[in-house]
Amino acid sequence: MQGDFSRVTFDPAQRFSAVLSQQGRVQLDSEINEQTAILLHYVRTLAADLLGPAAYPAGPGGQSTGGFSVDTFEGDNFTVAPGRMYVDGILCQCDGTDYWSQPDGHLDRERERDRLPTGPFMVYLRVWERLVTAVEAPRIREVALGLHGPDTTVRTRVVWQVCCLPLDPDSFVPDMRTAPQFLRDRINGQFRPRGLLAARVRHAQGGGTPCDLPPEAGYRGPENQLYRVEVHRGGTAETATFKWSRENGSVTLPIRSVSGPSIELETLGRDDKLGLEIDDLVEIVDDASVCRAATDTQEEDCPRLYTVREIDHARRTVVLDDEPGRDPYRPTTGTTPGHHPLLRRWDHGAAHGTNGEGTREIREAEWLPLEDGVEVRFEGDVERAPQYRRGDYWLIPVRVVTGDVEWPTGLDGRPQPKRPHGIDYHYAPLAVIEPDASGEYRMVDLRVPFPHRR
Numbered sequence: 001m002q003g004d005f006s007r008v009t010f011d012p013a014q015r016f017s018a019v020l021s022q023q024g025r026v027q028l029d030s031e032i033n034e035q036t037a038i039l040l041h042y043v044r045t046l047a048a049d050l051l052g053p054a055a056y057p058a059g060p061g062g063q064s065t066g067g068f069s070v071d072t073f074e075g076d077n078f079t080v081a082p083g084r085m086y087v088d089g090i091l092c093q094c095d096g097t098d099y100w101s102q103p104d105g106h107l108d109r110e111r112e113r114d115r116l117p118t119g120p121f122m123v124y125l126r127v128w129e130r131l132v133t134a135v136e137a138p139r140i141r142e143v144a145l146g147l148h149g150p151d152t153t154v155r156t157r158v159v160w161q162v163c164c165l166p167l168d169p170d171s172f173v174p175d176m177r178t179a180p181q182f183l184r185d186r187i188n189g190q191f192r193p194r195g196l197l198a199a200r201v202r203h204a205q206g207g208g209t210p211c212d213l214p215p216e217a218g219y220r221g222p223e224n225q226l227y228r229v230e231v232h233r234g235g236t237a238e239t240a241t242f243k244w245s246r247e248n249g250s251v252t253l254p255i256r257s258v259s260g261p262s263i264e265l266e267t268l269g270r271d272d273k274l275g276l277e278i279d280d281l282v283e284i285v286d287d288a289s290v291c292r293a294a295t296d297t298q299e300e301d302c303p304r305l306y307t308v309r310e311i312d313h314a315r316r317t318v319v320l321d322d323e324p325g326r327d328p329y330r331p332t333t334g335t336t337p338g339h340h341p342l343l344r345r346w347d348h349g350a351a352h353g354t355n356g357e358g359t360r361e362i363r364e365a366e367w368l369p370l371e372d373g374v375e376v377r378f379e380g381d382v383e384r385a386p387q388y389r390r391g392d393y394w395l396i397p398v399r400v401v402t403g404d405v406e407w408p409t410g411l412d413g414r415p416q417p418k419r420p421h422g423i424d425y426h427y428a429p430l431a432v433i434e435p436d437a438s439g440e441y442r443m444v445d446l447r448v449p450f451p452h453r454r
Contacts, residue, residue: 001131001422002249003154004342006030007226007397007406008036008421008443017042044089051450053180054428056085058449066449067449068094070431071125073441076116078123078433080162085447087127088426092160104159106288117166120173120434122446124183126161126294128428136287136340148267159291167432179429179446189429195240195386196337196379196417197229199396199407200367218403221246222370224399227396229376231388231420232359233302237380240388241347241359243281244370247274248395252344255284258334261309261320263343268316276318280308281346281358284303284324286339293391294425302390303333305346305358318343347371362388374398374405379417392420 001008007031019035021027056067067083082096099116100107107114134141134151141151165186174182193349201219228248233241245251251274254266263284269275276282283305310319324334334341348360348370355361360368367375374396380386397406408416429446 001156002228002252003131004250005033005226005248006224007262008033010034010041010397011142012041047089047091051086051089052448054085054087055448055450056083058451064326067447068092068125068430069445069447070433070443073433073435073443075435075439078116084205085125085428087125087160087428090127090129090158090426092125092127092158094160097155097162102162104291105161106291115287116164116208118435119169120167120432122165122167122179122183122432123430124163124165125428125430126163127428128159128294128423129156130290131155132157133252135252150270159294161294162293162430163295169434173432173434173444174429174446175432175444176446176448179432183427187425191387191389193316193380193384193386194392194419194421195231195237195362195364195388197394198377198379198415198417199227199229199385199394199405200375200377200415201373201398201404202367202369202375213393219373219398219400219405220372221400224400225398227370227374227398228393229396231362231390232305232395233357234388234390236385236387237362237364237378240362241357242362242388243283243359244348244376245345246347246371247345249344249346251275252411253343253345255341255343256316258324258341260325261323262322263318263324263334265316265318265343268311268313269317276308276311276343276345278308278311279349281305281349282308282320282343283320283346284334284335284341285344286333286341288336288339294423295387302357304356307358372398377415377417389420391423393422394418395421 006028007030011032016034016038018038019031059066066081066254068085069081069083070078071081072079077099079098080094081097082094084094085092097103099105100109111116132140134154137155140153140155165183204337225246228245230243230245230249231240232243233239234401251269253269253276256264256266283303289303304322306320308318309321312318314402357413362378364378364380367377369375376394376396398404399406408418410416431446432444433441434443
């Protein structure tokens with residue numbers, strides 16, 4: 001979640017059931033957010049325990065229509081019926097759509113990988129949560145605070161995407177009973193095991209008193225930070241890259257227009273800390289590119305980052321080192337106002353060592369410096385090369401008062417490698433469609449119903 005948070009504290013292993021305020025105490029964003037996370041975890045766990053990993057409410061008499069029912073296959077399209085479905089306890093709601101028009105799919109008929117398979121295929125649901133700010137959803141902003149006044153809270157939105165998985169016509173075709181495990185195995189085979197990361201602050205070697213520590217020991221930053229380390233290009237350690245932000249990737253500037261390498265912005269930021277400077281690295285994103293990042297898992301689909309070359313404060317424009325429209329992977333990203341385009345700042349500049357796409361290469365089993373003494377270490381499974389999935393991220397709180405990161409350590413005092421804090425994807429099979437050469441097809445419903453009464 002790329003919000004302006006102090007830290008994220010919810011941990012289901014702690015088994016906390018509530019956050020209780022005390023009189024006369026400071027209110028912290030992390031504690032309020034933890035209460036929300038506790039309640040969501042309880043409700044969704046209860047729903048999953050009662051309904052199973054994926055289920056929809058059946059209509060009167062147990063009828064199977066509604067609730068993401070896949071209907072009316074027409075060779076290059078199919079419809080999805082309105083209704084509700086619960087995936088790992090997460091409520092998904094559909095108002096009725098077809099494959100090409102799904103609200104968070106942003107599919108392109110010209111892209112080969114977006115077209116429906118010609119042979120048998122499984123239709124399934126991918127579900128995840130996306131953080132939405134006042135930039136992406138302007139109605140969140142309270143205009144009484146001023147048209148360019150401060151934003152307040154952010155939201156999370158449940159995103160569901162109807163996807164297709166080609167099947168081998170001469171091999172096993174899953175049914176309602178076997179489909180969940182079949183889909184799980186295919187997904188895990190592509191994205192497991194996930195890469196791990198540990199974080200620390202570099203300290204002096206050996207003992208000594210605090211007065212003996214060299215200047216480079218400990219955290220040297222002037223402020224508390226929430227660092228975000230995020231996988232940019234997925235794959236194994238040989239191909240994967242990462243980027244990082246000291247503000248959890250929350251520095252975003254809405255785009256008004258794009259003209260060549262020149263970008264006109266709504267604002268250049270609230271202050272110097274949350275704005276732009278020459279040589280900053282920025283990423284151009286919008287609703288479509290964020291949603292497509294879940295599906296664009298191949299290396300060639302990864303867009304580049306840009307370097308800020310010029311800034312005109314009077315006109316609120318910046319000039320980048322290249323034209324965004326020339327990006328072959330996202331030629332329209334940032335140019336469609338309805339998709340809420342924005343610049344997102346990342347803080348690994350050229351001084352920290354970047355490659356041709358503006359990111360850093362993942363190197364396992366060695367401590368990689370970020371800044372001010374903060375270091376990270378990528379690790380993987382010793383038996384199988386880990387898979388770093390695009391968008392996976394880790395959050396690292398750093399505090400001035402301790403001069404250290406907040407990161408779990410083992411009994412030996414060493415930082416423990418952790419799985420990514422997100423993004424968590426959830427999957428549910430919907431149907432199998434088996435077309436033949438004559439244009440006829442057979443459809444098998446894979447959804448699991450549960451009794452529904454009003």
